[in-house]
Each structure stands twice: as structure tokens, then as C-alpha cells.
Amino acid sequence: MTSVLLVYFVMAAAISVLAIKEDRLQKSFIWQGNSGEDGSRKVLLELQDLTIKFGGVTALNAVNLKIYQGEILALIGPNGAGKTTVFNVVTGVYRATSGQVLLNNQSLSGMKRHHITKIGIARTFQNIRLFGDMTALENVITATDVHKGSGLLGGLFGTPRARREEKAGRAKAHEILEFIGIDEYSDRLARNLPYGVQRRLEIARALGTNPQLILLDEPAAGFNPAEKVELAKTITRIRDAGYTVLLIEHDMSLIMGISDRVAVLDFGQKVADDLPSVVQNDKRVVEAYLGVPADAS
């Protein structure tokens, strides 16, 4: 008799715990709702309690962040806030101390970097890191290679599949360069390209891996206002083509103009995550950027 009661008790406890969890999920669901119509959207990438420590320094502290399919999410914050660290954890460059990253509910922990790229995450670099001795086209083809089935031996013996894939990769790369608007540079060596073209080539190369999510690390760095406007159009077109964009940027007008949501990091913690207009007026965000007024503390 007592054992039956015990079973009931355990079951009841389990149900209530689940219900509470469900409730919390529901809440966050509703909360996300205030950032637009994304209540119905699919979560593409999720950071769960992501913490990363380098020795005594906590670069990221329990960061939770969801990126929905098909949106542009801007990640902003003062220098050293941990924005690039987020990119490095997502792409597998750093290992999280605790917490995890989920892509389509699949954990990326322990996954090899090239495998993460293969399942759909690509990035650009804050300091341009193209393959300088390759042409622009070859840079992009190298990225498209990730989805090819034929390897070294196929290439050596020129199997029909290898030839077909080689041709398809070349066509795809041209298509991407065209899309980004730099196809006229396709046969130029990457290191001889003008700065602005190099930055855009970085984006093209990332698109070459056919990602679900593309991470752009300060793509507008060093751009003049006209180039920034052009870039904003490009990023919007990338989103409209079905890619999801996670963007690190310092240029506020660019961010406020194109992002669907803005997340703010400060000292490794997320301090805000909302519509651009809401974030702009968030007290903690203003404090993160400008400091706390002397009389307020």
C-alpha cells in the first residue's frame, strides 16, 4: 500500500516539475512574442547557459540566446564584451566551459569544426582572413567543396561524379559572387583585391558552404557611409534569400536599420535581447555603453 502511494507521489512530483518547465518555456515563448511575429518561428540556433572561462577570466557568463530561422540578429556590446567569443564557441574554435550550443536542437559540443561548417554554420572574420594566393573564385569554390562527395581519388582519376561536382561547384561559386555583386573580380587573386571587395568576398566565401546560419563579424569595419548602405542591402538580401544572419557590428545606424532583433552583451553577460527600438532605450544598454551616471550610484 505504502509503495503504491510512493509511486503516486513520485509521479505527481515529476508531472509538476515538467509542468513548471513547460510553464517557463511557455513564458519565454510569450516573451519572445513581443519582438514581433516570431512566436511561430523555428529556433535555429540556441545558446544554453553558455559559459566560457579562460583561466580566471570569464569571457561569457551563462548566456542564453535564441536565433530564429530567417532573421537578422545583431549582437552588440562594448569592446571585450564577448561577442567574438560567441562566434568562436558556435563555430567550435573554443570549447564551452559549461552550457551548450544547439543547432536545430542538435548539440554541437564536441563536434569537429569542419563538421559544424558542414551541418550549416559559416562565418566571416573581423580581420580579413582570405586565402590570399587564390583567386576570388577559388576562395568560394574551396568553401563549396564541403558538400562534395568525391574526394582526392575521384579528382585524380576524374570520375564522372568528380567532374560533375567540379562543374557544379564552379557554377555555384560564380552564382554567389554574382549575388554579392563581385563576380567581375572572380579571376583576381584575393590579396590584390580592394579592401571593400575583400570584405564582401569573405561573405561570399561563407555563403559558399551553403550555411543555414551565417555569422558576420564586423562586416562594415572600415567602410565609408555609402559602402555601409550597400552592405546593409546585401545583408538584407542574404536574409531574404533564406539564410539566417547573426551579425556583430558597431555601427548603430546599420544595426538599427536592418536587424530584426538586437542582443546586447556586456562583460560576458546578456543584458538585453529585443527589438532594435526597445533595445535602444533600454537603461542597462545605455549604461553598458555610456557608464552609470555618478549621482545614480
Place this chain on the structure above:
Amino acid sequence: MKLEKTKTVSEGNLRDWGASYWEKSSPTKRKAIATSLIGLAALAPFMGFGLLDTPVSDYGAVLVYPVGMFILMALGLNIVVGKSGLLDLGYVAFFAIGAYTMAILGTRTSLNTWQIMPIGIALAMLAGLILGLPALRLRGDYLAIVTLGFGEIVRISALNTREIGGPNGIANVPVPPSIGPIKFSLNDQKAFFWVVLIMILLTIWMIRRLSVRRAGRAWEAIRQDEDVAELMGVHTLKYKLWSFSIGAAVGGAAGVLYASKTLFIAPEMFTLNVSILILACVVFGGMGNIWGVVLGASILAYLPERIRFISDARLLVFGLALVITMNFRPDGLLPRKKREKAIVKSAVGDKK
């Protein structure tokens, strides 16, 4: 933008000139050039007179070893060092493995050189994998030191294993059986030279083929920025292992032929010096460029034999020539591609 393209004409670089000439030529012209070059190379054993002759050494023998062998090995090492940017200082190990495979199987079984060749290549590739799996997790100088150690391990193991002759080596390695009317003998080494030439051509074909395909791009990406290559989806360890084992295969093939040619091998033939000399061929000729490597290896192999009459001073002269050349051409005699395809395209366009 179109204007800008046509303006960037090559800077009179010999390599660029050759490449644009090649790309501007029609397929028939290309075939003619290739055939005549191969024909010229095949006739090399008959050109041992006048200035080309080597006064002290036998010209025919010099063409096979060191010239032919060095070109072959330098091409193999070029895949590892030039294409993928992995500094390998123990390349002689693969050469030794090929040579010992030939010597052991040749003296103890009834297999002939052509049958042993694939076994030697396979064993060298296997050695490349065994060395590569742990070593390729390292980069740069650390990789160089591990590979250097590997080269020495192979040599010292051979030195200390009595079953394979120890310091005495293995004698009476059989020469290859004749192919039709072509006989292999020590007195007339033309046949050996032609075999080496065929192996060189096969290697060049392989490298050219791979360079424009996925593997070549992967190697190139790894050489330029390994981290980025990996983040762009290149399976870096896999392609580095491929690079290592293909390089090893070429070295192993050279080793098999070498043992079959010299009839006698001993551990002292496979010292670190050989690795370094082959590496010098690659760097001197132009890392990553096939024709640079071929030229570099021919010069570095041939020159010491040509000036052998000044005996002891020859290494000094040789070293001096090396230093001077590297000062004037730090990227090698024929550096890797610096030009852009667009130049050629527009040049063709102008002609029409």
C-alpha cells in the same frame, strides 16, 4: 573595372611568361610543346658530350642518380612542403622504406622490381600514415622536429636490425628484368633513366590533376591559413594525411628503383643530409611550382657532379652559389603563381 584588369600585365617573370604562353597556345600547339619537351628529356642520355658532360663521374649514371631521382623526390616532397605547407625534414625515411622493401623482397623472394614497386609504394604510404596521424596534429617547427626524428628512427632501426644487414646493408639486389629489347644494367643506365622519366611524368600528371581539384584547393587553403580552412569545412587532418602519404608514395617509388639500380643499399645512404638536400631542391627551385622544383632539383643534383674535378672545393662553391641565388631570388628560381588568369583572358581577347 575592365580597364584595371588589362593593365596588370605580368612583370616579366619567367614563370609567368611560360604559363601565359602555355595558356595562350591552342590544344594542338600544347600537345606539340609537351611532346617535344618529353622527347628532349628522353634524349638526355645521348647528350653527354661537350659542356653538359660530367668530367669525373659517368654522365649516364649521374642522370639517373642524383638528377632523375632528386627530381622525383623533390616533386614528392613538393606536395608536402610546397602545396600543403607542412615542413617535413624526414622525407628520406620513405625513400629508405622503398629501398629496403626492394632489397629485402628482391633478395629473398622471386618477385621482380615491377612487382615489388606497388608493395614498396604501399608500405611507404602506410609509414606516411603512421607518422602522420600523431605528427600532423602539430604545426610548423614542431612538425619539422617530429619528422626529422622519424627519419632518424628509420635509419637507426635499419642500422641496428641484424636481419636486414645492420650496418652492412643488403647486397646483390637484383636489377629490373628487361622490358622487351630494353635491358637494365649498371654499365648502361639509359633504361633506368627512362623509367625515372616515366615516374616523373606520372608524378607531374598527378600533381597537375590534383592541383585544380578539391584536394589541391584543400592543400592550398591549409597552407595559407589552416584555421580558416577548417572553419570553411576543409577536413584538414584528412587532407594533410593524404598529402603526407602521397608524398611518401613518390619517395617510396624512388627508393624501390634506387635499390634496384645501385644493387647495394646500406643505412648510411639514408641520412638527414638527403632530406635536407631534397628540401633545398624544392626551396631553391620555387616551392609549390612543379617546373621550379624540376629546375631546382636538376641544378642542385647536377652541379656538384659537374664541378667534381675541383674535388674538395666543390661543396664550398655549391654552397656559395646557393646562398647567392637565394639572396637574389628568395622565392626560388621559378616562384609559385603570382599572376592572375584575367591577364591571359584579356590578352587572348586583344588578339581576337
